[in-house]
Amino acid sequence: MKQSHPHPMGDITSSEVLTDHQQELYLRLQNHCFDAPGSSIPFAAKLACEQGWSVAKSERVLSEYRRFLFLALEAGHPVSPSRAVDQAWHQHLLDTRSYWQEFCPRVLGQPVHHTPSRGGEEERQRLGECYRRTLASYRAFFGEAPPADLWPAAEGPATEAPAAVPPAAMPQAAxxxxxxxxxxxxxxxxxxxxxxxxxxxxxxxxxxxxxxxxxxxxxxxxxxxxxxxxxxxxxxxxxxxxxxxxxxxxxxxxxxxxxxxxxxxxxxxxxxxxxxxxxxxxxxxxxxxxxxxxxxxxxxxRPDIRGDQTNGDGGASSRGCGGGGCGGGGGCGGGCGGGCGG
Incomplete structure (x- = not known):
């Protein structure tokens, strides 16, 4: 089966926007292919099948996942993904060897941990603020608003946000x-x-x-x-x-x-x-x-070749912090999701 190619994250490689270090990180993320070596099923097809998306939508989500990881390291504050992006992160984490031994050290240059929400009203509000800051940093770095269907705006108070971690990712719900x-x-x-x-x-x-x-x-x-x-x-x-x-x-x-x-x-x-x-x-x-x-x-x-047959946006209903958890780079303190990876 034909291997999928990484989608570009956008044209922000100008030295006026990014430092040399950020440009290198950006290009590594852009050039990284999530397909496992020797696998007959592309990563995007697996994600599409798991979530009920089309492969085209899955590719878009992976592009946003790359941007999210960039922000996790360079935004300077804890970041929180949208529901759709978090699903891509969860799918990536399933291949623990690839994520921890190859992707983090070779592409990110450091580990980025997925920290689930601790639950409670205070945590929901912190995650809501974290998500709003993530959207603001997205606009600042990429010069455009994130796609609304994949990054729903945080409308209203953060207490309206759904649970930070999808039920399927929680042991007590699984x-x-x-x-x-x-x-x-x-x-x-x-x-x-x-x-x-x-x-x-x-x-x-x-x-x-x-x-x-x-x-x-x-x-x-x-x-x-x-x-x-x-x-x-x-x-x-x-x-x-x-x-x-x-x-x-x-x-x-x-x-x-x-x-x-x-x-x-x-x-x-x-x-x-x-x-x-x-x-x-x-x-x-x-x-x-x-x-x-x-x-x-x-x-x-067939899930690997079917067209756009989405049964609903994986993140369309998300308000505030969908997906929860914070990816974080060095210097990231506590904050959303109970802390970040260092």
Whole structure:
């Protein structure tokens, strides 16, 4: 897959605006490519898939992320990102080796820590002031206002700002989110089994289900569960990319094994199994498609090539300090987000 190229941050390299040190930092940020070496999925595509953005918007956010890091080191005060920029920062921090051992020492020249909010009304107000100062420094350094869709203006008192750290980034919020996902998955599977049981006419006290079902009923059960597995595979591929191995593949594989067992069971009893051979043929093709290729996935739904299908601005609802935390350079004291990286 073609690697994405870093987007320029703007034309501010004039010596009348920046010192030599700042120009060098600016150019290092501008020339840095966030794509991991050897990765088949560009960083921008991963970010777009994670946030539900288009790749074009993701590239714009990365450009603003570069500007934010420049301000973190050169603004002379604690800075706070917008919600969208903070999402890019979080995605970058996931590759800890790349961020701490390569990016910080080679590009930034020093570590820049992401410090989450401590919470509380006083902290919200400090983050609001920090965010307003960040916007002011943005205008001073870059000679233009930040894009409003990626850097929402701090309207009203800072106490109106949302929580400084997105719920997905907080341990106490991440666990319930994971539990909801698991509940959703098991709920879908159980619902499909119940539907299949009802439609298939399974009766308690009969032979072990689903071997007790006749040919048409077994095919109905087989088809319902398989369709649910296929839909889950497609949903996970659309969200996480074509390298995802979602639980739906396990469901489809399990149904394939069940079909083989039913075939052997039918042969041992001398029953006709022609319908099952046909079903297993289709199931084998489906299993191969879900495990080794994605030809069945509509290209326009692929997160790495789809167009602008944003489901809402990642930072449009942010007021005050969205995303929270402060990046900070040397000499940065306490302030927003409980301090900065030195």
């Amino acid at each position: 666990a319930p989110r994971l539990q909801r996902r698991k509940a959703h998955r098991w709920g879908m599977l159980l619902a499909s089994l119940v539907i299949a049981l009802v439609l298939g006419g399974c009766k308690a006290g009969y032979q072990f289900f689903p071997f007790s079902l006749n040919g048409p009923a077994f095919l109905l059960f087989y088809g319902v569960v398989t369709v649910v597995g296929c839909l889950e595979v497609k949903r996970q591929h659309m969200r996480w990319g074509l390298k995802a191995r979602p639980w739906g593949v396990v469901v489809i594989g399990g149904m394939w094994l069940l079909g083989v067992a039913r075939l052997l069971h039918g042969l041992s009893l001398g029953r006709p199994v022609g319908f099952l051979i046909i079903a297993l043929t289709f199931m084998t093709l489906i299993l191969i498609a879900t495990m080794f290729t994605s030809v069945w996935l509509d290209p326009k739904d």
